[in-house]
Amino acid sequence: MAENETIKERLIFFIKHLNIGQGKFEAQCGLANGYVNNIRRSVTPDKLQQIARQYPELNTGWLMTGEGEMLKATVSQSTQGDNSPNLNGDNITYSDTHIIGKFLDEIAEQRKLTESAQTCLATAQAQITDLINQNKEQFAQFMAMLQVMQTAKV
Numbered sequence: 001m002a003e004n005e006t007i008k009e010r011l012i013f014f015i016k017h018l019n020i021g022q023g024k025f026e027a028q029c030g031l032a033n034g035y036v037n038n039i040r041r042s043v044t045p046d047k048l049q050q051i052a053r054q055y056p057e058l059n060t061g062w063l064m065t066g067e068g069e070m071l072k073a074t075v076s077q078s079t080q081g082d083n084s085p086n087l088n089g090d091n092i093t094y095s096d097t098h099i100i101g102k103f104l105d106e107i108a109e110q111r112k113l114t115e116s117a118q119t120c121l122a123t124a125q126a127q128i129t130d131l132i133n134q135n136k137e138q139f140a141q142f143m144a145m146l147q148v149m150q151t152a153k154v
Contacts (some may be wrong), residue, residue: 008039
């Protein structure tokens with residue numbers, strides 16, 4: 001098995017990079033004792049947010065996918081002689097941009113699916129309302145016929 005293949009392995013690698021124990025990491029992030037060892041498939045968004053708040057230098061894209069660099073690019077802003085800003089960064093790679101693009105594409109696709117599901121739900125709700133109204137009308141007709149039949153027997 002390749003090193004850092006799973007989210008759990010990547011998180012342990014990051015913790016080793018910090019040169020602290022898992023218990024200290026969990027405590028600093030507000031995670032339950034033993035959380036890291038109990039990761040099976042993924043990290044829930046709320047836990048990922050807790051980790052990212054405590055360690056903003058961690059590239060969460062790398063943690064989740066294994067793509068890109070472990071640490072976020074460090075960007076510093078300086079002013080040149082003509083007072084125009086100059087941004088300098090390191091560790092910015094095509095892979096980082098590619099990961100962000102993939103996430104944005106996935107969000108757009110999820111948005112389309114959500115809109116489609118909302119349309120289907122609205123259509124289904126309208127059909128249900130129509131069926132309920134038809135059922136009420138048929139029941140009223142049935143009751144009227146039943147009353148006529150009972151009146152005719154008497």
